[in-house]
Amino acid sequence: MSSGTRPSSYAEKRSSGLAAAERASAGSASSQHRMSGNSSSFRTNSARPSESKASHYPESPGHKRSISSNPGARSTTRSTVEERRTEKVQVTTRETLIARTRSPDRRSAPTADKPRPSKTRPRESRQETPLPQDLPWEPEASLLPHTTAPLASRISIPPLASSAPQTLRPKPLHELPLDAQEALIIEDLLFVFMGYEGQYIRFAKGYNPFEERERLSGPDWRILPGLDPSLRDLTESMLRMATHYTALETFVDVQSREEFGLVNHALCASIRKLLQEYLVMVAQLETQFLNDDSFTLHVLNVHILPTSHMMYQLYTLAHELLKRNDLLDDETEESSDSAEEDLEQLLERLREGGGLAPGSVAGKKICKGGAVLGLITKRLESMSGDPAARALLTSLLRDASIPYMAMLNEWLHHGGINDPHDEFLIKEQRSIRRERLEQDYTDEYWERRYTIRDNDVPPQLEGVKDKVLLAGKYLNVVRECGGVDVSLQVKDVPISFDDNRFLDNVNNAYAHANESLMQLLLTAHALPARLRSLKHYFFLDPSDYFSYFLELGASELRKPVKSVNASKLQSLLDLVLRQPGSIVSLDPFKEDVKVEMNEITLTKSLQRVVNITGIEQGETLQPLTNNQAPEIDKNASGFTSLQLDYAVPFPVSLVISRKTIWRYQALFRYLLSLRYLESQLSTCWQTHTRGFVWSHKSSASRSLEIWKRRVWTLRARMLVFVQQLLYFCTAEVIEPNWQKLMARLQDNDQEGSNAPTTGAGVTGTVDELMQDHVDFLDTCLKECMLTNSKLLRIHSKLMQTCTIFATYTNWLSRELEKADPDLSGTTKPPNMTDEQWKHFQSIRSQKTNPHSHAQDPNSSSVNPSDDKTEAARIAELFDVIRKWETNFSRHLQILLDALNHYAATETVVLLSLCARLSTANQGTEYAGLRHDEDGVV
Numbered sequence: 001m002s003s004g005t006r007p008s009s010y011a012e013k014r015s016s017g018l019a020a021a022e023r024a025s026a027g028s029a030s031s032q033h034r035m036s037g038n039s040s041s042f043r044t045n046s047a048r049p050s051e052s053k054a055s056h057y058p059e060s061p062g063h064k065r066s067i068s069s070n071p072g073a074r075s076t077t078r079s080t081v082e083e084r085r086t087e088k089v090q091v092t093t094r095e096t097l098i099a100r101t102r103s104p105d106r107r108s109a110p111t112a113d114k115p116r117p118s119k120t121r122p123r124e125s126r127q128e129t130p131l132p133q134d135l136p137w138e139p140e141a142s143l144l145p146h147t148t149a150p151l152a153s154r155i156s157i158p159p160l161a162s163s164a165p166q167t168l169r170p171k172p173l174h175e176l177p178l179d180a181q182e183a184l185i186i187e188d189l190l191f192v193f194m195g196y197e198g199q200y201i202r203f204a205k206g207y208n209p210f211e212e213r214e215r216l217s218g219p220d221w222r223i224l225p226g227l228d229p230s231l232r233d234l235t236e237s238m239l240r241m242a243t244h245y246t247a248l249e250t251f252v253d254v255q256s257r258e259e260f261g262l263v264n265h266a267l268c269a270s271i272r273k274l275l276q277e278y279l280v281m282v283a284q285l286e287t288q289f290l291n292d293d294s295f296t297l298h299v300l301n302v303h304i305l306p307t308s309h310m311m312y313q314l315y316t317l318a319h320e321l322l323k324r325n326d327l328l329d330d331e332t333e334e335s336s337d338s339a340e341e342d343l344e345q346l347l348e349r350l351r352e353g354g355g356l357a358p359g360s361v362a363g364k365k366i367c368k369g370g371a372v373l374g375l376i377t378k379r380l381e382s383m384s385g386d387p388a389a390r391a392l393l394t395s396l397l398r399d400a401s402i403p404y405m406a407m408l409n410e411w412l413h414h415g416g417i418n419d420p421h422d423e424f425l426i427k428e429q430r431s432i433r434r435e436r437l438e439q440d441y442t443d444e445y446w447e448r449r450y451t452i453r454d455n456d457v458p459p460q461l462e463g464v465k466d467k468v469l470l471a472g473k474y475l476n477v478v479r480e481c482g483g484v485d486v487s488l489q490v491k492d493v494p495i496s497f498d499d500n501r502f503l504d505n506v507n508n509a510y511a512h513a514n515e516s517l518m519q520l521l522l523t524a525h526a527l528p529a530r531l532r533s534l535k536h537y538f539f540l541d542p543s544d545y546f547s548y549f550l551e552l553g554a555s556e557l558r559k560p561v562k563s564v565n566a567s568k569l570q571s572l573l574d575l576v577l578r579q580p581g582s583i584v585s586l587d588p589f590k591e592d593v594k595v596e597m598n599e600i601t602l603t604k605s606l607q608r609v610v611n612i613t614g615i616e617q618g619e620t621l622q623p624l625t626n627n628q629a630p631e632i633d634k635n636a637s638g639f640t641s642l643q644l645d646y647a648v649p650f651p652v653s654l655v656i657s658r659k660t661i662w663r664y665q666a667l668f669r670y671l672l673s674l675r676y677l678e679s680q681l682s683t684c685w686q687t688h689t690r691g692f693v694w695s696h697k698s699s700a701s702r703s704l705e706i707w708k709r710r711v712w713t714l715r716a717r718m719l720v721f722v723q724q725l726l727y728f729c730t731a732e733v734i735e736p737n738w739q740k741l742m743a744r745l746q747d748n749d750q751e752g753s754n755a756p757t758t759g760a761g762v763t764g765t766v767d768e769l770m771q772d773h774v775d776f777l778d779t780c781l782k783e784c785m786l787t788n789s790k791l792l793r794i795h796s797k798l799m800q801t802c803t804i805f806a807t808y809t810n811w812l813s814r815e816l817e818k819a820d821p822d823l824s825g826t827t828k829p830p831n832m833t834d835e836q837w838k839h840f841q842s843i844r845s846q847k848t849n850p851h852s853h854a855q856d857p858n859s860s861s862v863n864p865s866d867d868k869t870e871a872a873r874i875a876e877l878f879d880v881i882r883k884w885e886t887n888f889s890r891h892l893q894i895l896l897d898a899l900n901h902y903a904a905t906e907t908v909v910l911l912s913l914c915a916r917l918s919t920a921n922q923g924t925e926y927a928g929l930r931h932d933e934d935g936v937v
Contacts (some may be wrong), residue, residue, distance in 0.1 A: 137165050149256035157209050161197040170199040173226030193282050195246040200224045218247030241308040244315035251318040261368035261421035262403035270399035313389045324367035369423025370456040377459045401497045409493050412509035415475030425457045460497045467510040474513035477651045517766050525652045528745050533589040538664040549576045557638030561599050564638040570595045592647040602669040603796045610789045639676050655770050663777035674726040680806035681719045693817050710881050717920045718802045724916040733783040741776045783909050794895045801888045819873035892921050
């Protein structure tokens, strides 16, 4: 209670010195009765703030706060209230108490000389003294506007004592005896303990109670000069508790605002209960001071020691929270580092129309939720040696964690987030919806729809935060598929972090969610059958249907990619897939396979991906986005651009996502390129075997026979290279890894996923299943040499050489015919029968037909002049074959050297491929030689 809140008659009598202390004992009793009556009047008025303005005396906020712990004061009858409103109550001075037996000699006097005041003395015995009418200083308390904190104080702050007129100033302390100083200081301390200035204890100069930051730090107090040094030292030690109370009172008002979240609200409610008990203690101390003659300053200090320690612990905790929220002047590095809010969260609020309301603090990081619980837990660990502090902080942690545990249980058992203030450890991006899964090439729905706020995880959840995240994510998927009844309430769950069943609750919820989703994927949505279907189409296992499809669509696939009719190819594929006798005709998911044309070559696409993601350094392979696409290949044909797509419904699309479909497509295009090249070389073999030009043994030129043998040898080496590479990719890379993946799925299906398994080779959780699937594809890509830029470049060179050789087979046949005198002449060679000669003449006549000649697109690309001599033609043919041999052998040897290197350092399975391919280079000048890696660019 400040001097500004006391009636002026009271201040006048205080300034008249100790004259009132010599009154009779009856006057002392009457004074004491009026003191208690006036205190009751203040409490009544504070309960009815609108009526306090009608009185000449402003109410005391301190007594207003103590009314919350004194329900009996509210039972005052209305007639008594009206009587106290109309009368001008004189508050009797405390000098009557000073006149009481405060000195040791007076305390030993007989009680008959100083009778005790009667508590039942009627009100009519009080003497009325009119108040001075010439005082201009009449402070009043008023209601404040409503704040966002429902339980915040709504009474205005009283004026400072320094602004009171001179006539209300108390008598200096140095003019008072020691016992009177002690009584006055005790009285002032009772008001100061409630945050109000006393007569002799006031706010320090420079403190402004109207500034929120200063009230949050707590006021410094100053004692007017003249107090005895012994009393001063003891008083100053007790003033710290008053500072802590004022700061805590403001703290609970500020931290109870809406934007600080439910955990802060619960913490403030718990602190508010302790402050109410604190005010009850102050009221009890006042009663003891008024009725106990032996109540001294030392006794007061002994009584408040436990409470002072409690207030200190609360103050330091509140101080740390205020520094985290940047509500104090002394900012820390942590608060400055977390000043900017997460960009995604800000954008999410803007999408929802939030974060723009008046008073919003979306521009800075607020310490709320798990961060508050972590701060309390950290202090609890540091104060574990103090039993009182440990009990206090444990109680605060229990109360503050109740709303957090409610959110946690909702997430663990229903997959829902009821987090209006963004304080839960799981953050939801509502803008990411499952409808975007068909275009999601980065698994955004699964990986970014629900994420962990790493800076806001309570220490109690740090070890199980991943389980908490996965449990809710699994339940969300099951719930969207209709597998969770959200109306069911889970009973007997822990409601605070100090419950011994807390971790068991998390583990059991995680096991249940994982089991539910695993069973949903493996049984209801047939995930193993889906994966086998993908293997049929993308890994060409079996490939009989696809070979038939290539034969039917060969005329369309030979066209440039922009001229290919994708609808026609889709119809042909549907026809092939429904062909009786094929294994894919029984596939229930064949309707999900679609034909696409990709104008970007596989090599360029993979090289761009490898260069961006750094797959060679061990990072995860990621597909290209639209803005990262490389340049389109202008020479792309239907064969080089053909790829398949696969539509997957939810929730299987979480495992077979767009990111994994891209990997399937890369492997499919690679295998298709090998099979197409194998078919081209096989066609060359048929031409070399059945063609009359190649089968005829020239009688005029021995060198042509040598040249034909070199062509056959090069074709055989190329065919060995392609077949061995295709066999390695399918039989030694894809099939073993596929069997491992299916074995894990089968074990998981047989065990029923009753709980997360930890055995080797068994997939225990859905996330592990998803990761195993991605790892399977990444392993296949790596062992097929599709994730290494150097191997990609070498492989591209070899494939290009083989393709050119197979493409120009017809041209070689025509050049051979021109270079052989037996075939280029008009007379029958001696080593040829008449029937052979007639057959050859018919074939030659067909070749000279312009329509048949136009069917060969390469017939005029490299066509030497007809006036060349026979020797020149043969020399040219030898030069062409030597270049092809050199190019193929050189790049093959570089590939073998690179495979040996990477087999020894990274991928040991490449050693088997190296041994297989080495046979294709035996007997050449490049066998066993090592070349500079810079030669391959």
